Amino acid sequence: MVKDQEFLEKKASYCLDLAKKLGATDVSVNVGSSISETVNFRNKKLDESNRSDNLGIDITTYIGKKKSSISSSNLLQDNLNILIEKCIETTKNTPEDEFNALPDRDLLAKEIKELNLYDDNHIENDDKIKYLSRLEASASIDKKIVNTESSFTEDKSNFILANSDGFCKGFKTSSFVASSVAVAKDDKSMERDYEYTLKCHLNDIKSPEELGKAAAEHTIRKLSPKKIGSEKIAIIFDKRIAKGILGTFASAISSSAISRGTSFLKDMIDQKIFSGSINIFDKPDIVKGLGSQSFDSEGVKTETLKLVEQGTLKHYLIDTYNGKKLNLKSNGRCGGTSNLYFDNGKISYKDLLNSNSKCLYVTETIGHGSNIITGDYSVGATGFLVENGEFKYPINEITIAGNFKDMFKNITLADDLEFEYSTNSPTMMIEGMVVAGK
């Protein structure tokens, strides 16, 4: 069982009290407990079981404007005593920073919203095994599939965040995730692809058959890929890739990148950075939402933000430290976004495919080619050539490149938004990017 609220609160208040006693003027503590159980299958047989029992504590102590932090997985009192002493000692020797502070008291969350993020159901490993057997049976029906791997993880977590201004709150969350990876082979090539399902509640995950079938289909259609020439071409990003572009946008508007001057979106508040049809929301109170939360990692309450309104940037993602530096109030985004999404576009998926006589449909990108300082983007890509709305053949060993400043202005979205992840996008088309191939 994960540790209960009482155990975590006791540890947190012990640390708060001791740190205060040793000279800290302010303290914040996060204590967490999680238990995770995974079963892995490979080629229809049990491959691995893994049980993970985790405890952890993070303590930040302030002496005036001096700050230092420690973390540990050893919660025995002896060890906590040594660590807190060390933390206070380090704090004394760390130079002052005028912006160091706990969050403003009036911004702290007063309540925990009931968002249904915890499912007490437990699925025994034997039942995970039954699910994975059905999954792999579906994944390996086609003879072209030469290898299957799948995995089922159940995770239960609990935490308490407490600070010396009296904040002390936490909540339980659970997640159930099943994934299927298939390898397919023909004379010319070997390819891999996947599908997965991740939910807070056991009963909401996809059926094993649906998952296995999808992974196999995704993989088989990638066989015998071609390489295309280098050209300017409209690119359609599958939802699972499109959400990554939204993620890059979120990093570029984080208050730390803005205050350090290391973002291409610095000084762009109230400027038009997307085309006029684009709206972006960050909504923390979606019931069963994978990114849902009542407060951020500093205890500041989180409310829905319309980050981009009709193409215009309205908010940065602000935490306490960088907020003070920028002379802005925290909007509860220490640790990043909650449920981040593009609002639906106006045209259907089918019309999007048909909007150019020829386009590249990207299903996977590799590499770390997003530069949020310059906005430059260049990554390896895998996908399909689409002509007149029809998928013609798979493509690989190409790169796609552009600059986010231009890319953002050329986004067209389909109307097929679903909430499958914590960051979600409808299918996305960007015109004017460069493909490098032959």
Place this chain on the structure above:
Amino acid sequence: MSNFFEKSDLSRSDAESIISETLQKCDDGELYLENSKSESILLDDNKIKNSSYSSDLGFGFRAVSGEVVAYSHSNEISKNSLKQSANNLKSTLKSAKGAYNHSIPKSNKKYYQSINPIEQKTLNEKVEILNQVNNYLRSKNDKIKQVTANFSGEQKSIEIIRSGGESLTDVRPLVRFNVSVMLEKNGRKETGVYGIGGRQSYENYLKEDNWKNVCDEALRIASVNLESKPAPAGEMKVVLGPGWPAILIHEAVGHGLEGDFNRKKTSAFHNLMGQKVASEGVTIVDDGTLDNRRGSLTIDDEGTPTEKTVLIENGILKNFMQDRLNARLMKTRSTGSGRRENFRHIVLPRMRNTMMLSGKQTQDEMIKSVDKGIFAVSFGGGQVDITSGKFVFNCTEAYEIINGKIGSPIKGATLIGDGPSILKEVSMVGNDMMLDPGIGTCGKAGQGVPVGVAQPSILINKMTVGGTKL
């Protein structure tokens, strides 16, 4: 050395009997105990932004039967906790009928000292150097808009207890020093990053000459990038500089030669043993035995002494990198390549210091032979799709080559290639092999481990450059 049983209700002999009882019908397995201490001190935006310290303690208990691995880990080193883990392992491996393999090679060689780098210098000394770094750089160039510098240090003590009570231990120091600068000129911003590190004390890095070198190099790279033009798009010849660009070798072929992917036949190399996979003159080794290097290990995380493993010799595929599980199933021996990020993770076959050895040509000859191409001096991260063999990496310093001469610097572009065929496209191997400065971390299955790379300059006949200029 840590005494893991000192403050626990679990005695060493209790632990030994639980281990032996749990593993008696298994083929392999062990109790892995770990105690690590780490620190990080970060200067950013003219201030010490962060000083943090972390201590991590726990165990991972593994049982292996046939191809099946059962694993359970916990932070609590106690009798109850170990018994609960033992029950978990037994319930997964109900029908195990193996015989435990007690044999494990031994060696007395050590490749680094059992020191704790964190304790060797005071916080004030480290803070002082970071402030000097900041002042030095900002006084050197008025285009500097941002300086970030950090020290990180770690000491990890591990003990492996096998069935029958055999114990293997290691104490691993690791330090790193990193500097990043951002320049701005006419509204354009570019960065340069450089760092050094290894399994040793901070002593070397705190010398003035050394940290100044790191600063100068970061500033030089940023200055080059400030003048860069859009990169070309399409297939062309690529000259790679010596040292760190060997992450190409790491991504393109290294991962594909790890035992697990080949046992599972998901690697593009799985059926190529003994065959020609690279041009003549290409020899690649994976070496865990270099003194004080970031990727070196005295023993791996299963207790096997590390070694220098020849992967490709003069173009011919000779060996995969193996841990005990994959070695047993592939009927070969462990190459001391079994690694894990920490006690929360299972062992996987991983790289250590992956090196392409020197050939005979000079870098000059390579550049002169190229009509149109690029010269890549440094890279950021890379990634590979093991199954299709396609890999990428991002240039952080590169130049165009026109008619045998190095031209303008070009913007960071992604290069993409095909792992199994790229080494056959290597047409010249330089005489200037160099080790990287000690900064690599390799990610696999969600686990990061420190690694090293090395190579001489090489000429690749054909790669796709992912620029924007058609």
